[in-house]
Amino acid sequence: MIGAPEQSAALTELWTLCERDERECRETLEQPTWLFAEFTSRSYAVPPNGWEPLFYDEALHEKRWSWLAANEPRVRKAMGML
Secondary structure (H helix, E strand, O other): OOOOHHHHHHHHHHHHHHHHHHHHHHHHHOOOHHHHHHHHHHHHHOOOOOOHHHHOOHHHHHHHHHHHHHOHHHHHHHOOOO
């Protein structure tokens, strides 16, 4: 929508990862706190996924701000602010 196809494609990968981990995460949340901490700590133990840097890129923020500026009336209307 804002002209960020790389980020759009990365969302598919992120969705797949979330779907894969959802059941295990839900089960782990029902366990003692230390076990959940152990479960979440594994994300820090592996290299970042390819999609992560795409969402921290300064160019993406510029695209988003440009899109928001160009579509401000539409966004305000959708938010019920007009």
